[in-house]
Amino acid sequence: MAQYPEFNPQPRILLGPGPSNVSPRVLKAMASPVLGHLDPDYVALMEDIKKLLRAVFQTANEITFPVSGTGSAGMESALASLIEEGDEAVVGVNGVFGTRAADCAERLGARVHRVEAEWGRIVEPAQIEAALKACKRPKLVAVVHAETSTGVLQPVEEIARLAHQHGALMVLDAVTSLGCIPVHIDQWQIDACYSCTQKGLSAPPGLAPLTLSERALAAMRARKSKCRSWYLDVSMIAQYWGAERVYHHTAPISMNYALYEALRIVLEEGLEARWRRHRQNAAALQAGLAAMGLAFVAQEGHRLPQLSAVAVPAGVGEAAIRTALLRTYNMEIGAGLGPFKGKVWRIGLMGESSRRENVVLVLNALEQLLTAAGVEIARGRALAAADAVYAQSA
Amino acid sequence: MAQYPEFNPQPRILLGPGPSNVSPRVLKAMASPVLGHLDPDYVALMEDIKKLLRAVFQTANEITFPVSGTGSAGMESALASLIEEGDEAVVGVNGVFGTRAADCAERLGARVHRVEAEWGRIVEPAQIEAALKACKRPKLVAVVHAETSTGVLQPVEEIARLAHQHGALMVLDAVTSLGCIPVHIDQWQIDACYSCTQKGLSAPPGLAPLTLSERALAAMRARKSKCRSWYLDVSMIAQYWGAERVYHHTAPISMNYALYEALRIVLEEGLEARWRRHRQNAAALQAGLAAMGLAFVAQEGHRLPQLSAVAVPAGVGEAAIRTALLRTYNMEIGAGLGPFKGKVWRIGLMGESSRRENVVLVLNALEQLLTAAGVEIARGRALAAADAVYAQSA
Numbered sequence: 001m002a003q004y005p006e007f008n009p010q011p012r013i014l015l016g017p018g019p020s021n022v023s024p025r026v027l028k029a030m031a032s033p034v035l036g037h038l039d040p041d042y043v044a045l046m047e048d049i050k051k052l053l054r055a056v057f058q059t060a061n062e063i064t065f066p067v068s069g070t071g072s073a074g075m076e077s078a079l080a081s082l083i084e085e086g087d088e089a090v091v092g093v094n095g096v097f098g099t100r101a102a103d104c105a106e107r108l109g110a111r112v113h114r115v116e117a118e119w120g121r122i123v124e125p126a127q128i129e130a131a132l133k134a135c136k137r138p139k140l141v142a143v144v145h146a147e148t149s150t151g152v153l154q155p156v157e158e159i160a161r162l163a164h165q166h167g168a169l170m171v172l173d174a175v176t177s178l179g180c181i182p183v184h185i186d187q188w189q190i191d192a193c194y195s196c197t198q199k200g201l202s203a204p205p206g207l208a209p210l211t212l213s214e215r216a217l218a219a220m221r222a223r224k225s226k227c228r229s230w231y232l233d234v235s236m237i238a239q240y241w242g243a244e245r246v247y248h249h250t251a252p253i254s255m256n257y258a259l260y261e262a263l264r265i266v267l268e269e270g271l272e273a274r275w276r277r278h279r280q281n282a283a284a285l286q287a288g289l290a291a292m293g294l295a296f297v298a299q300e301g302h303r304l305p306q307l308s309a310v311a312v313p314a315g316v317g318e319a320a321i322r323t324a325l326l327r328t329y330n331m332e333i334g335a336g337l338g339p340f341k342g343k344v345w346r347i348g349l350m351g352e353s354s355r356r357e358n359v360v361l362v363l364n365a366l367e368q369l370l371t372a373a374g375v376e377i378a379r380g381r382a383l384a385a386a387d388a389v390y391a392q393s394a
Numbered sequence: 395m396a397q398y399p400e401f402n403p404q405p406r407i408l409l410g411p412g413p414s415n416v417s418p419r420v421l422k423a424m425a426s427p428v429l430g431h432l433d434p435d436y437v438a439l440m441e442d443i444k445k446l447l448r449a450v451f452q453t454a455n456e457i458t459f460p461v462s463g464t465g466s467a468g469m470e471s472a473l474a475s476l477i478e479e480g481d482e483a484v485v486g487v488n489g490v491f492g493t494r495a496a497d498c499a500e501r502l503g504a505r506v507h508r509v510e511a512e513w514g515r516i517v518e519p520a521q522i523e524a525a526l527k528a529c530k531r532p533k534l535v536a537v538v539h540a541e542t543s544t545g546v547l548q549p550v551e552e553i554a555r556l557a558h559q560h561g562a563l564m565v566l567d568a569v570t571s572l573g574c575i576p577v578h579i580d581q582w583q584i585d586a587c588y589s590c591t592q593k594g595l596s597a598p599p600g601l602a603p604l605t606l607s608e609r610a611l612a613a614m615r616a617r618k619s620k621c622r623s624w625y626l627d628v629s630m631i632a633q634y635w636g637a638e639r640v641y642h643h644t645a646p647i648s649m650n651y652a653l654y655e656a657l658r659i660v661l662e663e664g665l666e667a668r669w670r671r672h673r674q675n676a677a678a679l680q681a682g683l684a685a686m687g688l689a690f691v692a693q694e695g696h697r698l699p700q701l702s703a704v705a706v707p708a709g710v711g712e713a714a715i716r717t718a719l720l721r722t723y724n725m726e727i728g729a730g731l732g733p734f735k736g737k738v739w740r741i742g743l744m745g746e747s748s749r750r751e752n753v754v755l756v757l758n759a760l761e762q763l764l765t766a767a768g769v770e771i772a773r774g775r776a777l778a779a780a781d782a783v784y785a786q787s788a
């Protein structure tokens with residue numbers, strides 16, 4: 001066993017697209033003794049998790065619980081529970097995660113109408129409307145609130161209104177938005193929304209908070225065929241998370257401890273204050289990146305505060321800079337995905353990672369490394385630009 | 395937030411069907427700082443986890459990794475990756491978990507031949523053979539190695555031989571067996587096997603170790619249609635766990651820390667020693683339960699060492715005894731499932747929970763509580779019977 005020593009990872013500054021840094025309070029919760037999944041004390045915790053999740057999702061939805069998998073399991077759980085063979089689904093596709101939702105819906109038997117936009121641009125509500133009009137009987141519309149591959153913030157409310165006008169359910173991917181920016185499930189009339197634990201909520205990855213409206217439940221009840229997934233079938237999972245406590249699967253107990261503690265931290269800070277913190281740190285970071293001369297991938301006016309995607313400047317190896325960040329500064333940022341591979345960096349300021357000290361560190365590190373690599377950037381301006389943002393909002 | 399205090403669970407003695415008790419070493423690993431899912435140090439850990447899992451599964455299978463969900467996610471991942479619409483699947487059904495596999499396979503589009511046996515009895519190889527003969531072109535045979543709902547140990551080797559004779563793949567549910575009793579993937583010629591982390595391996599629940607043979611991979615490659623599941627599609631997950639490191643989903647980082655530490659513990663003890671420990675403690679427990687006059691649900695000669703299912707004696711409330719065990723002795727045992735609800739207790743001695751002190755505690759507690767409830771049992775014999783087993787094997 002000498003070749004398998006104890007694993008003691010070096011703590012990192014996590015400024016990629018997730019996971020974000022995890023509070024010591026949450027790590028401590030992970031080490032709590034494991035209870036049985038039907039232990040009365042654990043069942044009481046489940047009830048509290050549902051209540052706290054409702055507060056964070058801004059919803060009164062009864063069906064609000066974490067799916068026992070990562071964010072993509074939440075996506076599949078929502079889509080699999082709603083889609084039946086032949087259903088029409090309108091899916092906004094302007095990055096990796098819209099592409100993924102369309103693929104998932106197709107595997108589940110849907111006829112998918114892909115509404116495409118260039119990567120870095122939003123999907124326009126008018127495009128969605130046109131696709132809805134082209135449908136015979138659209139079952140649902142799905143869009144990604146925060147497209148993690150491009151840093152685009154997708155407007156949602158108008159699309160939800162259009163979906164309902166056409167008798168369709170509105171499905172929202174809030175994997176990279178929940179806990180970072182406003183997500184108003186009830187006010188926006190979202191019917192199914194899923195997220196993750198390792199970004200805005202700053203718990204480790206492993207669960208997918210999910211919430212479903214009464215309309216979504218009615219659609220589930222009206223199904224003529226069983227959900228294609230056994231593991232992710234909300235109608236069965238809900239009986240374990242509901243008063244019945246029917247055994248379905250053994251919940252990831254420790255991950256639920258972590259989620260509970262993370263939600264406590266979110267609500268202690270308060271949603272408004274948390275969103276403001278994300279906005280402020282992002283404004284400082286983005287001012288610094290712009291001052292350095294780096295260009296954003298996302299269209300202006302639709303940039304996420306929690307994730308900034310910038311074009312890699314000419315003449316520098318994308319991976320070499322990330323490796324140097326990791327080895328010299330102990331800091332992780334994200335690479336580009338799909339067509340952006342090798343061309344884009346993604347800098348996240350999510351949850352616990354959204355801090356002034358991280359803004360300073362990453363701007364300084366990038367300036368030093370790009371300068372050392374001989375890239376033409378505007379020097380000595382980034383930190384001043386960031387500090388000016390903080391001074392202005394002080 | 396006063397109504398949501400910090401959650402500090404009371405440690406329990408976990409003698410149910412899982413989770414089993416978790417070593418402090420594993421709990422400590424859970425609290426390690428979270429790395430990114432593509433961090434080079436995390437990627438190196440993934441490689442080690444694959445190697446350790448191969449040792450525990452007794453296999454050289456390249457595709458051996460934990461699926462990012464609980465045991466049932468492993469089941470669905472195996473079945474969804476192999477089954478295409480209209481495929482014939484022969485499924486042994488003699489308890490909850492065979493029923494579940496049959497349901498899952500049907501949802502995935504299989505034509506399922508259910509091979510039923512009474513709960514508490516094994517599925518006879520001859521029955522499987524008859525079902526295979528009734529198939530046109532069977533795609534796979536699936537059986538449950540350790541039926542958690544009944545405590546039955548299913549013979550596997552002959553069924554695997556029959557499956558291959560008929561050109562079918564052999565799928566094995568090792569959720570309740572891996573780490574407790576011998577599981578020989580290569581020797582038995584198993585093509586797909588899945589397990590969990592929270593039983594024989596004594597990590598918290600949240601991952602499903604999975605291994606697939608070359609034959610299974612060939613079947614996956616020969617698919618004419620995409621896997622119905624996006625999240626559990628082995629062909630995609632394998633690209634993240636393989637050398638390509640293609641991003642699929644964000645792995646449950648901390649759970650993988652826990653699994654690594656748990657596997658280290660398993661292999662430090664050694665598989666042979668671990669199986670022997672499970673056999674010995676089970677022999678003592680079962681001798682004690684028999685001496686008390688309690689009757690086993692599983693047929694003789696096919697009882698699991700890690701899980702003993704006993705009939706609740708007449709005249710006592712099944713749940714009342716479990717509640718008293720929890721409140722007075724801080725000890726969890728399992729209730730019956732399905733037709734066994736209210737009629738059966740399931741006492742687990744799995745992984746860290748398989749200890750002499752737990753055998754003594756549960757026998758003493760049951761004797762005290764049943765006596766107090768006025769049940770006619772043979773008193774004062776259980777502990778002596780258990781001790782005799784230990785003395786004999788000393």
